[in-house]
Amino acid sequence: MPRPGFVLEVDERTPPLLVHEGEGFRLERFPLGTRVIYPPDPLPGVPDLDAEIRRALLHPLGDAKPLPELLFPGMRLTIAIDDISIPLPPMRLPDVRQRILEHVIELAARRGVEDVELIVATALHRRMTPREIRRMVGERVFRSFWPDRLANFDAEDPGALADLGTTDHGEEVEISRRAAESDLVVYVNVNLVAMDGGHKSVAVGLASYRSLRHHHNVHTMLNSRSYMDPREGRSAINDSAVRMGRHLAACGVKVFQIETTLNSETFPSNLGFLNRREWEWSAADQALMVAAKKANDLAPPRIRREFFRRIEAPYKVTGINGGEVEAVHARTLENLHRQQLVEVEGQTDIAVFGVPYLGPYNVNSILNPILVHCLGLGYLFNMYRNRPIVREGGVAILFHPVPWEFHQVHHPSYIDFFEEVLAETTDPATIEQKFEERYATDPWYIHLYRTSYAYHGVHPFYMWYWGAHGRDHVKDVIFVGGQPSSVARLGYRRADSLRDALEMASDTVGSSPSITYFHAPPIMIADVR
């Protein structure tokens, strides 16, 4: 029986604790009495993955029929797949999406379905390269369908979009025409966190900017508390996605949803100490930690990045469910909470986060300062249910070097956003009002999005909004070890050490604050009571 997550209270017996800081990590001594939230141990994987996939397809949840009964000759079948942004790090091969796709396509072939198309549901993310797609779907699927019948979604191709009207809240729903006009959409998802999956899969993954702007905006983000709590009324972004998903169903878009959950085995065995609790490190773990840290510190940046890029997570699949979207997602969330939920008693004055090297938007890329903001204040801060870990008016301390560095191909609009927009203001509402439209419709960014491997021109805005709730909630944000110029551009403060950061924070929260360190990754959700 895997151990549950728990909250440690630092005492004199507690060894230094591991803190991620971008492409590196450090051991940090926390003040006595600091609470440290540890994730649960990894759950065991399903014993027979193929049998589980068959069960999910043949015994669907909700009012869906078994998948074979939905397939017939002459039909249009569209299979949509989550893109490279999940899971993180990319999972060790074979990717679970490949395993599911092979089953679905096998069934379609047996049922005489000819018109099959696969779409990578990138929305406004960058296109995946052929190599990345081949890695994800496997050689057999890739050779059978690429490039004519397997492609990235293009949210800026007017001919490939279908306008399906508006929801009862006036939200425009515009998604992939191929999906909208198919007899059946099978969506193959990997549910890494609670905000993934459900209606978000089709209504967001296959949607255009016209549609996305209704929930990817400052107002919605500020009213999503949190993104990781998709219960109705808690997350405005999820509520909006649900309305759109239900609208799609009402318009006759038939979706067979397949969702998977993974355990928390995030790092491979050669970095196994990153998965373990520090006081349980063996002598070998400690030696490995020292050697890895030293080698990492001494390595040139390019080598360091390559080392981290090659990390593949030995995730195991803890559940697969198929069928009607909402019924499947409810089961998915149960599985996810079994792995990720940790009960935490009360809020804290100061929350400490180690920002790791990887977020959803820098796979095979660079975690630029805007993405650091998004990962820290957008994702890590929002890993809660009920209440944020840190109290309103508290302080967030984040560890990351925040280098002024961008991927020229993947993030061109980020560069201009950082240089132009943030130089003028960091207020999300002002940014939205003054700059968003221009960036979203800029022909050059659209050209790069459609023909190169660039994120959409509006994407850095969404990343900025993503952290809006965290930014609004806390009074001070301090980056330990951050590059002064880039941290200042983000509108935050920096410190050389945790001790300095705590000293700086005392202006806001007094000289004896309560401190909580969120010991992630692996991913978890703090259920704050």
Next chain:
Amino acid sequence: MAGWRDELRSMATGFRWGRRPLVPRSAEPFVEEVDDEGFPTDWARTKVGTAARRAILNGAMLPLVRHELSLRVYGTELLEDLEGPVIFFSNHSSHLDATLIMCTLPDRWQRTTAVGAARDYFFDVWWRQAFVALVYGGFAIDRARGGAGAIEKARQLVRDGWSLVLFPEGTRSIDGHLQRFRHGAARLAIDLGVQLVPIAIIGAYQAMPKGRPWPRPGRPPVTVRYGRAIGPLEGEGHQALSRRMRQAVEELFDEDRTSWFEALQRSARGQTPSLAGPQGAAWRRTWEGTRPVPRRSRPRAWG
């Protein structure tokens, strides 16, 4: 960026290199049970390991013990006609106990005897594990799991002809008095059909009680008294056997205090003095437990 030396120093301090690793108090309920045997000890019971152990015990440990303690050993002749393997058991009040037994065992027994040692105490850091394995032929007993993890290892050792040293109290007495006997040794003896040899170690608590790393100065008197082997009776349960084991140790103490014959008579009348110590306030137990053991020899003219 911190230098190598600083980082290593920080690691060494934080992770208590060379010392017992500690679990933060709030994490204790979440410590994972370990099923594996842990540190390998079989190497210490090979021919080479045994030769090394005997050299250490007889060449270094015994002279050291005799230098620091005024040691007397009685009853080893009772082991002469005994067929092994057997289980040696004794009262346990000091870290000296295992050393005293291993150093005073006759050669034949010393070669083929292994000591059961607490995993949480003796098998925590590598150097202590290696020391216990080499010097005592030690194998780990997981006290947290009632010794269940050690049963299979003990069976295997006995099947291979090894005698065992076990302390039925499970841990050292904090006040010098005999504690409740746990039933692991009795169960093992019944399961394996081996005999149990009682040993009374008298004065070890006064010489080096719990918390003291080295014997008190002045060569305090310590007696190791071996008794006659007892075996499980037909149909006897482990609780009854445990009671007889405890009785055997108490009789040896009585014998040491008076004489063999007097102790026998008192035993026959069921009047062997209990070693449980006085009831009541803790200080009274400690007070009695620390009462100096009288020296047998005539005091030296100059102390």
